[in-house]
Amino acid sequence: MAADPDTGRRSPPTDRVIQVLDHLVARPERRFGLSELARTLDISKPTCLGILTALVSGGYLTRDVETKTYGLGPALIAAGRAAQRGFAVGPIVRPHLSALAAAFGAVCTASAVVGDQVMILEVATPPGVQSGRAAARVGQVYPFAPPVGLMYVLWSHDDEFARWLRRDPAFPVVLDQGLLRRVVDDCRERGYLVERLTPNGRRLFSLMAGVAGRDLPAELRELVGEMVSSLGERVYVGGEISADVEYPVSLIAAPSYDADGRQALVLTLDVGGSISGVEIERRGRALAVAADAVTAELGGVAPVRSGVDRY
Structure with a gap:
């Protein structure tokens, strides 16, 4: 879980973003759909969708509009x-x-x-x-x-x-x-x-x-x-x-x-x-x-x- 270096407190929202990125970075040759990612990472679909949308917007992930799957993006x-x-x-x-x-x-x-x-x-x-x-x-x-x-x-x-x-x-x-x-x-x-x-x-x-x-x-x-x-x-x-x-x-x-x-x-x-x-x-x-x-x-x-x- 991500921790604030000054206080040692954990940040669950940040942890979930890291979970998504770590999962995809470990499997660079694959693409994943929303449901599969949410189920595998034990993240609710609305939360997972929000994370994926933000990462796509920043260029860290890409979304295939036909298959509706996600993969690593050029910003990485x-x-x-x-x-x-x-x-x-x-x-x-x-x-x-x-x-x-x-x-x-x-x-x-x-x-x-x-x-x-x-x-x-x-x-x-x-x-x-x-x-x-x-x-x-x-x-x-x-x-x-x-x-x-x-x-x-x-x-x-x-x-x-x-x-x-x-x-x-x-x-x-x-x-x-x-x-x-x-x-x-x-x-x-x-x-x-x-x-x-x-x-x-x-x-x-x-x-x-x-x-x-x-x-x-x-x-x-x-x-x-x-x-x-x-x-x-x-x-x-x-x-x-x-x-x-x-x-x-x-x-x-x-x-x-x-x-x-x-x-x-x-x-x-x-x-x-x-x-x-x-x-x-x-x-x-x-x-x-x-x-x-x-x-x-x-x-x-x-x-x-x-x-x-x-x-």
């Missing part, structure tokens, strides 16, 4: 991959994030593309800051479709970048090819990305947590699309940054790679304010060094650029 694939990746990279990336968080007094994260979503896999907070106060939380997901997710393909092979651009946009996007090319070239040369801090940018990030853009009403999608405006315009390119001038920065991001030279993780360092060009470079280089160390510990390699790559 994403959850399993996230758990597998999290257990694998957590011990490696955690010390690097913690060191960065302490050095710069900033919340730092590691995230990756899991299935069709971006998922936060690790969060480090500065000393004295409670983890619950951090905006980012382990397990948070975001859409992986333009204009969201640029930093997850920015440093990867161009075929992956092109596939991302061809995805059905989460919101209406203005695609400035010239600007996007400059952003790609600049970030690949520097090894890190600097995202502008805009009035609506942080709010948009909060609104997007756990939301699939295509599921929003059309009017809201258009409104958010206006907030985003042009793909790539929220990224500073090197020529815009002077050493002695302060710039509003949302975050800085740098990639880690797998053994095939593809992006495995993105490490971010939150800023959320104005800092000088010198400080941008200092933080960016420190983040890139940490990301390179994670790449090495993962057995990864940076991709070899041909000099003529075009998305």
Whole structure:
């Protein structure tokens, strides 16, 4: 029976959900009808139906409308991959994030593309800051479709970048090819990305947590699309940054790679304010060094650029 870790109390409703999932996970090749599941698990049919309906709605189960049977759903694939990746990279990336968080007094994260979503896999907070106060939380997901997710393909092979651009946009996007090319070239040369801090940018990030853009009403999608405006315009390119001038920065991001030279993780360092060009470079280089160390510990390699790559 599921227990509250703080009180030790059991939660029978939660137990019944776990019973259903455990039963199906143990028999992945089979599908079950409502009556059979209710009888086997000793759950009333109305309660069992409610559980199944909620799990189907969340994508954790699927329902065959012809046979009226239930089986495992795609959300479990994403959850399993996230758990597998999290257990694998957590011990490696955690010390690097913690060191960065302490050095710069900033919340730092590691995230990756899991299935069709971006998922936060690790969060480090500065000393004295409670983890619950951090905006980012382990397990948070975001859409992986333009204009969201640029930093997850920015440093990867161009075929992956092109596939991302061809995805059905989460919101209406203005695609400035010239600007996007400059952003790609600049970030690949520097090894890190600097995202502008805009009035609506942080709010948009909060609104997007756990939301699939295509599921929003059309009017809201258009409104958010206006907030985003042009793909790539929220990224500073090197020529815009002077050493002695302060710039509003949302975050800085740098990639880690797998053994095939593809992006495995993105490490971010939150800023959320104005800092000088010198400080941008200092933080960016420190983040890139940490990301390179994670790449090495993962057995990864940076991709070899041909000099003529075009998305």
